[in-house]
Amino acid sequence: MTGFDVNKIRQDFPILGEKIRNKPLVYLDNAATCHKPQTVIDSIVHLYSHDYANVHRGVHTLSVRSTDLFESARTKVKDFINANSDKEIIFVKGATEAINLVAQTYGKANIQSGDEIIITAMEHHSNIVPWQMLCEQTGAILKVVPISLQGELIYEEFEKLLNDKTKLVSVVHMSNALGTINPVKQIIAAAHARNIPVLLDGAQAIPHMTVDMQELDCDFYVFSGHKLYGPTGVGVLYGKQALLEAMPPYQGGGDMIRKVTFTETEYNSLPYKFEAGTPDISGVIALGAAIDYLTAIGMDNIAAYEAELLSYATEKALAIKGLRIIGEAQHKGAILSFVLDKIHPHDIGTMLDSLGIAIRAGHHCAMPVMDFYQVPATARASFAMYNTKAEIDVLMNGITSLIEVFG
Amino acid sequence: MFDDLRDLYQEVIFDHNRNPRNFRVMDNADRKVEGFNPLCGDRLTLFLKMNGDLIEEASFQGSGCAISTASVSLMTEIIQGKTEAEAEELFKKFHEMTTGKDEHFNLEAIGKLAVLAGVREYPARVKCATLAWHTLDAALKNEQQSISTE
Secondary structure, eight states: OOSOOHHHHHHTOGGGGOEETTEEOEEOBTTTOOOOOHHHHHHHHHIIIIIOOOSSSOOSHHHHHHHHHHHHHHHHHHHHHTOSOGGGEEEESSHHHHHHHHIIIIIHHHOOTTOEEEEETTOOGGGTHHHHHHHHHHOOEEEEEOBOTTSOBOHHHHHHHOOTTEEEEEEESBOTTTOBBOOHHHHHHHHHTTTOOEEEEOTTTTTTSOOOHHHHOOSEEEEEGGGGTSOTTOEEEEEOHHHHHHSOOSSOSSSSEEEEOSSOEEEOOTTGGGOOSSOOHHHHHHHHHHHHHHHHHOHHHHHHHHHHHHHHHHHHHHTSTTEEEEOOOSSBOSEEEEEETTBOHHHHHHHHHTTTEEOEEEOTTOHHHHHHHTOSOEEEEEOOTTOOHHHHHHHHHHHHHHHHHHO | OOGGGTTTSOHHHHHHHHSOTTBSOOTTOSEEEEEEETTTTEEEEEEEEEETTEEEEEEEEEEOOHHHHHHHHHHHHHHTTOBHHHHHHHHHHHHHHHHTOOTTOOGGGGGGGGGGGGGGGOGGGHHHHHHHHHHHHHHHTTOOSOBOOO
């Protein structure tokens, strides 16, 4: 790993200096949202202090500055995921809105009664419910690829589900509840062989690995800024240009039009056609700052470091008697979901919090996954590039002690 | 190591969590209501055997966190032999204690249930402690639908 220095990185995140219940914060809830480096925080302060105005309209200096910063952030996103053009980068509220957008535009225009949409059994609710709503509206049918006990998608079952009625495949790139990284290139190739487009939910994958649109060749890719060290309120829908061109607009309003009269409206070109109303200007610009920060470190360096963290944590966790890891896929991102014998995840969460450790306890917006493993909830430690092995030791000591206390 | 949590997790709570009292299905129950908090996954079924307005027997089944399990276990012990009115009065007191609105709440007046007073300091866990009692309230009112405190 060239020049990856976790201690130096930690210095860039002011919140990591916080004390929680008089103990140093050990933040292991990064899959829910991760913290922001100083450069991201500063970019927002700087914008509002020096460059802020509305974008895409005024001729005055501040509007021009704001628009330039906003559009250069779009180019940063395009380069970060290696899309072909800025026109393929649509700013939305987050991954959830991006999926809803595709369902309500592409979906409504192309999916009819009796058609089938394929998802997997490890989806977040945000990649289930928008499709259920579309199915209710159109009479289409939702098909679900089952998973194995290890938490891996059963690929043969996916292939069996593909047929002439399949109109879309929407799959999570990396599972938030299990950590599983799906064989998305294989899935895309199989779907494309039948001319079926594929949407990837990249909310969890994008902060952990290099994500390249040319290499993946997916048709849609969605993610949220706040899981990528950027602010909340902003996310990205990537779509192949030809698909986006053919799609009807999502919401109507300002910015998404070229010409409006009371009898007729001419829509704006890409990407503005899908960006009605004043966007989250500071959010987009700060997301650009987050991407600059990550690019300087290098996504491959981050992936290599986090793989080390995960294997260290997994090894330590397996040594704890009564701990069961939920999600043991071969190909996995830095997420450790687990349950303890006779100790409910919420008790685990409260007890670890008293030690300054933030983990998630609950169903992780993936209730079908909980049902599959027949657990009401799991405890989940999810890692980011700023976590350390020393923090994993604090977590594991905490778990060992709370097992003793519960008896 | 968990000194800060001593008020929340008292030994009595661990004890009831390890060995819940009245933990059984009651085949001849007069009242049966489910309490379910889907967000955290606490789930219980409360069974009551009534004799007029007297709670002759109470039992439960289910799974949940230590706070919710101890709360329902303690509750089934305490309400046996109480009238509906007495049980409702206890529910009211328990609710006052756990939501902590009355700073001068008299813990002695609520007896054994005082071990759950610690949840006042943990707003996210109040719903765990009160699930049992809201389920009881529904059972006493002869309501059938599932109860949630989320």
